[in-house]
Amino acid sequence: MKRFLGMLTLVGFICSAELSYGQVEKADQEFEQLSYFSALELYKKAFEQTKTVPILQKIVECCKRTNRYKEWESWAAKLIAADNKNPDNYLTYGDALMRNGKYTDAKQAYYLYGRYSNGKLFESQFLQASCDSALNQMNSPITTATVKTLDVLSTPYSDWGLTKYRNGFVFSSDRPWEQKTIDKNEKKLYGWTGRPFLKIFYVESDPEKNSWGTPTLFSDFFNGEYHTAGAAFNERQNTVFFTRTRFVNTPETGTKPVLRLEIFMSEAWKEAKPFKYNSILKYSVGDPAVTSDGTRLYFVSDMQGGYGGTDIYYCDMGADGEWGPFKNAGPGINTKGDERFPTLMGDNVMFFSSNGRIGMGGLDIYRATQEKGEWKNVLRMDYPINSPQDDFSLVVTKISGVPENADKIKLEGFFSSDRFDSKGADDIYQFTCVMPQFQKEYYYKGRTMNKETGLPITNVTITVTDLSSKVSTTFKSNDKGDYEVPLKPNRQYEIVMKKNNYFASKQMFNTGDKLRMDMLQSDLTFDPIVLDRSIRLNNIYYDFNKSTITAESQAELDNLVGVMKENPEIIVELGAHTDSRGDAAVNLALSQKRAQAVVDYVVGKGIPATRITGKGYGKTKPLVMCEGGNECSEAEHALNRRTEFKVTRVRTDMAAATK
Known part of the structure; x- marks a missing residue:
């Protein structure tokens, strides 16, 4: 028995x-x-x-790859208990602990990783430093940052990568969608996650009013069979770049597939074209980001020859419309780890995510600035924007100055994360934060040109006045008409540009509200001063058959006052004209009264009476002949009924001109 x-x-x-x-x-x-x-x-x-160690190792790896952080930690602890001699087990256990915000325990695991492995001491110390840094951030979070879930777009699925487009945003999501290209019963799931493949969605929105519509599939035309995600647009929003994935078998992998990324682009919503440097059998390219004019494309690749796992690269479009050679963005931004998800604010500020720097765990968001073609000045976004989990795809939608601190700047926008308070795998978060200025000095630059001929004007005097300190500095454009004026951040400036025999140009400029750096570039055109050339004042109205100036006319007359203050050397005649109807003598007298009324208004605004005279012309100088058998329409009568000014003399004695 x-x-x-x-x-x-x-x-x-x-x-x-x-x-x-x-x-x-x-x-x-x-x-x-x-x-x-x-x-x-x-x-x-x-x-x-x-219960074997090899099975435990595979369970831990699956948990890691599917971002099941708590399960990852639990199974990694069992792996340590079963095999406490393998240093790699301490590494994956430390990574899991760090993703769960258990930095003290993670530091101990990383210490043991360095102790039991050969040649990994520096890596161990680097990881321990990350734990110390993360602890400091979480114990002393910055009070100037706020983060909250964008609930209207949050689902139990993965939702990420919000990007501005027309009257709303596009974003990537693996939420279920109504497939039109295949039978509903044959909807494919992504074996890696067990959820649908990523697609690009569109939602109408006005964030200022917290108004959000219902997300819809962005386009069946762009969305492919597998993942389609990470849309990026040029400023005109007539060209879109995005990433698609494919499973391929390479000569190196044989029957084991690898997941590779490719970039596609579509101009004017024509058929999507593959990016020139796609090479799906050799490496991935993805995460596109494009400059405002669409002539430089940044992308991420794991091609050989980089600094780490995935690096950020870029290439420029030539005059022939073809992409030129690609270049690595350099060691100022790339590390031995993975750099992912670049986004641009203007053309000289980049946000990106990396796991190759001292951070909080997973992908952390960083900011870099470009100076003379080189990316540098990398600065980590602090907790609570960064978290122990993956944080990525940060976009800035609004930037403003901080009145009490000119060296700081306030940012508002969105980013994505799979942190523990998310409703799904990834969620989109709104944020505000105050951080150091992107650069200590702006350069307002361009070319001064004749408005009529388009030719450059040389040696233009440029006076820049800081309105807070009242300090003025003078510059000149060079012999090509080019100018470059340094400005401080978070300042309000008055910029006046003058040249003999041209009307001066004045503008107010605020360096605290510039979202894009290239907005600081502007070509300026100047109207030449031509003696006795009549210049019409638009929208000048009078009460019927009277010389009283209406309230609607004052804004235009204030512009005339501004011109005379900016050009104190000019002597002006103000001319008033009537249409051709009515008695000539009556019209002449009425127009003289109207001209004098304008003169009185201008003098009342502080312009010396010696610099302006008024003359009524009645109906003696029509623009359209309405007599002698010609009948005029009301529109033609309105053309004749006008108020003009002309420069009759330019004083060279500026001291006398102000009297």
Whole structure:
């Protein structure tokens, strides 16, 4: 009887072993096909039957790749208990602890990783420093930053990468959608996550009013069979760049597929074209970001020759419309780790995510500025914008100065994260924060040109006045008409440009509200001063048959006052004209009264009476002849009924001109 029971036990053990072996074999197949979601469940069932270290290692890896942070930590702890001699087990356990915000325990795990491994001391110390830095941030969070979930777009699925487009935003999501290209019963799921593939969605929105519409699929035309995500637009929004994925078998991987990324672009919503440097059998390219004019494209790739796992690259479009050679963005921005998800604010400020710097865990968001073609000045965004989990795809929608501190700037916008308070795998978050200025000095530059001829004007005097300090500085444009004026951030300036025989140009400029750096570039045109050339004043109205100036006319007359103050050397005649209807003598007298009324208004605004005279012309100088058999329409009568000014003399004695 005992021998019989022993046989039953042996048979049961063999059946259990065969069942476990079959599950592991199937799980390995799923793992090799990148289906980590289903592989994880199979490995768990196999581990119930056969508790081996190799199965534990695969469970930990599946949890890691599917971002199941709490399960990752739990299974990694079991792996340490089962095999406490393998230094890599301490590394993955430390990573899991860090993703769960347990920095003290993570630091200990990283210490043991360095102790038990050969040649990994620097990496161990680097990871421990990240734990110390993260602890400091979480214990002393910056009070100038606020973060909240954008609930209207949050689902149990992955929602990320909000990007401005027309009257709303586009974003990427693996939420279910109404497929039109295949049968509803054949909807494909992504084996890696167990959810649908990513698609690009559009939602109308006015964030200032907290108004959001219902998301819809952006375009069946752009969205592909597998992942389609990460849209980027040029400023005119007539060209879109985005990333698609494909599973491919390469000569190196054989029957084991790899997931590769490619960039596609569409101009004027024509058929999407592949990016010139796609090379799906060799490497991935993705995460596009484009400059405002669409002539420089930044992208991420894991091609050989970089600084780490994935680096940020760029290429420029030539005059022939073709992309030129690509270049690595350099060691100022790329590390031994992964750099991902670049976004541009203007053309000289980049936000990106990296796991290759001292951070809080996973991908952290950083900011860099470009100076003379080189990316540098990398600054980490602090907690609570960065978290122990992945933080990425930050976009700025509003920038403003900080009145009490000119060296700071306030940003508002959105970013994406899979932190623990998210409703799904990834969520979109709104943020505000105050951080150091992107640069200590702006340069307002351009070219001064004749408005009529388009030719450059040289040696223009440029007077810049800081309105807070009342300090003025004078510059001149060069012999090509080019100018470059340094300005401080968070300042209100008055900029006056003058040249003999040209009307002066004045503008107010605020360096605290510039979202794009290239907005500081402007070509300025100047109207030449031509003696006795009449210049019409628009929107000058009088009460019927009277010389009283209406309130609607005052804004235009204030412009005339401004011109005379900016050009104190000019002597002006103000001319008033009537239409051709009515008695000539009556019209002449009425027009003289109207001209004098304008003169009185201008003098009342502080212009010396010696600089302006008024003359009524009645109907003696019509623009359109309405007499002698010609009948005029009301529109033509309105053209004749006008108020004009002309420069009759330019004084060279500026001291006398102001009297």
